[in-house]
Amino acid sequence: MLTQVFETMESNVRSYSRSFPAVFRKAKGTLLYADNGDAYIDFLMGAGALNYGHNNDFIKAQLLEYMAEDYIMQGLDMFTVAKSEFITTFNDLLLKPRGLNYKFQFCGPTGTNAIEAALKLARNYTRRSNVISFMGGYHGLSQGSLALTSNQYNRQVAGVGLHNVTFLPFENNAAGFDSLAYFEMILEDSHSGIEKPAAVILETVQAEGGINVASPEWLAALKGICEKHGILFIADDIQIGCGRSGNFFSFERAGIVPDIVVLSKSLSGYGLPMAMLLFKPELDIWQPGEHNGTFRGYQLAFIGGKAALEFREQTNLDAAVKEKSAYINRFLHEEIKGDDERISIRGLGMMWGIDLSAYDDVLLAKKIAQDCFKKQLIVECVGRHDRVIKLLPPLTVEQDVLDKALTIVRDTIQQHTGKKANLQTSVA
Numbered sequence: 001m002l003t004q005v006f007e008t009m010e011s012n013v014r015s016y017s018r019s020f021p022a023v024f025r026k027a028k029g030t031l032l033y034a035d036n037g038d039a040y041i042d043f044l045m046g047a048g049a050l051n052y053g054h055n056n057d058f059i060k061a062q063l064l065e066y067m068a069e070d071y072i073m074q075g076l077d078m079f080t081v082a083k084s085e086f087i088t089t090f091n092d093l094l095l096k097p098r099g100l101n102y103k104f105q106f107c108g109p110t111g112t113n114a115i116e117a118a119l120k121l122a123r124n125y126t127r128r129s130n131v132i133s134f135m136g137g138y139h140g141l142s143q144g145s146l147a148l149t150s151n152q153y154n155r156q157v158a159g160v161g162l163h164n165v166t167f168l169p170f171e172n173n174a175a176g177f178d179s180l181a182y183f184e185m186i187l188e189d190s191h192s193g194i195e196k197p198a199a200v201i202l203e204t205v206q207a208e209g210g211i212n213v214a215s216p217e218w219l220a221a222l223k224g225i226c227e228k229h230g231i232l233f234i235a236d237d238i239q240i241g242c243g244r245s246g247n248f249f250s251f252e253r254a255g256i257v258p259d260i261v262v263l264s265k266s267l268s269g270y271g272l273p274m275a276m277l278l279f280k281p282e283l284d285i286w287q288p289g290e291h292n293g294t295f296r297g298y299q300l301a302f303i304g305g306k307a308a309l310e311f312r313e314q315t316n317l318d319a320a321v322k323e324k325s326a327y328i329n330r331f332l333h334e335e336i337k338g339d340d341e342r343i344s345i346r347g348l349g350m351m352w353g354i355d356l357s358a359y360d361d362v363l364l365a366k367k368i369a370q371d372c373f374k375k376q377l378i379v380e381c382v383g384r385h386d387r388v389i390k391l392l393p394p395l396t397v398e399q400d401v402l403d404k405a406l407t408i409v410r411d412t413i414q415q416h417t418g419k420k421a422n423l424q425t426s427v428a
């Protein structure tokens with residue numbers, strides 16, 4: 001099938017189709033099939049919306065059954081059986097066992113809409129407008145969330161001022177800057193000139209920002225500062241949540257309890273649009289309808305979301321993720337980095353980055369990703385100037401597919417750098 005219809009009729013704003021210009025028809029597990037039958041290994045996974053793989057059979061069965069019975073599909077925010085079962089299952093399988101007590105707010109079905117809701121809630125609850133965000137953070141592209149997103153490329157088209165946000169460097173930033181000491185200083189110095197914030201928002205692992213992993217100690221210290229000063233802590237778990245870190249919530253490894261948690265992407269389990277907030281009950285100062293939206297009641301997303309939680313339990317998915325994560329980590333260090341000082345490997349769970357920004361060639365990561373695509377592996381580049389190759393397999397990735405993808409990445413990097421990692425131990 002030709003790509004001409006897209007090239008002539010679709011807006012220039014399209015993005016992923018430029019890096020991966022095949023026309024896709026089918027998908028299963030980790031594989032995407034182009035219209036001509038070519039199979040691609042998908043390590044982009046709907047930018048994190050497909051943690052359980054494409055068309056997961058367990059989840060699909062419940063969706064098909066639901067549709068076959070003509071159960072309600074769109075319910076605004078009315079009471080429905082599907083929503084009730086989703087909330088109950090989420091509470092029983094995730095919140096109660098972790099001792100978490102949160103209220104649920106269903107938002108318009110995109111991550112950015114849930115971020116907007118979190119911002120409104122935090123600002124109205126604290127009666128403050130400033131929010132702390134981190135350099136390298138990505139929180140969406142609508143007006144409020146765009147103000148939190150640091151990438152200048154996205155910010156420059158806002159068309160209005162993006163105010164009421166103060167950016168701090170993330171942990172392990174290039175300048176070695178101690179953001180937490182600075183944060184404390186501006187809070188305590190009456191001459192800091194920076195308004196006390198309503199909230200701090202962050203991804204515990206910055207995804208689009210280049211796979212920057214915050215340490216548990218740093219996260220706990222940041223939470224401590226927030227508590228001391230009455231500032232809300234918002235965890236944007238839209239991409240690193242839903243099991244990708246090796247636990248359902250990415251902040252579990254730091255032993256902290258955020259005031260507000262934002263979830264979307266893989267929440268419905270099947271790539272269906274869905275987004276929600278979890279927040280501490282005392283924050284629930286909303287009046288009815290203050291953050292309305294037509295598509296807060298997409299019932300198939302509730303069905304898929306409940307099925308996904310059952311699937312996690314039945315397959316002991318967190319343990320599998322931790323095992324695969326260790327395997328990927330070892331491969332990347334031994335077979336790709338070796339003793340090459342110009343390559344940095346960062347990641348957690350099933351989100352990994354190969355940072356090539358120390359190479360002189362600013363386009364190196366992009367060229368490698370393009371060549372991977374020619375070998376039918378889909379990987380994207382993230383971070384400053386797209387110099388980090390991002391690996392985002394589904395949590396359910398099959399071992400042989402994982403090996404094949406890692407081998408393609410290794411061989412392609414070697415072709416470009418002319419350097420073989422010298423600690424080779426074959427894993428395939």
Ligand SMILES: Cc1ncc(COP(=O)(O)O)c(C=O)c1O
Pocket residue numbers: 047109110111112113115138139140141203207208236237238239240264265
């Ligand atoms: C961490 C994070 N927050 C927010 C968003 C925005 O979500 P959406 O694209 O669904 O608006 C994304 C999307 O990539 C994200 O990765």
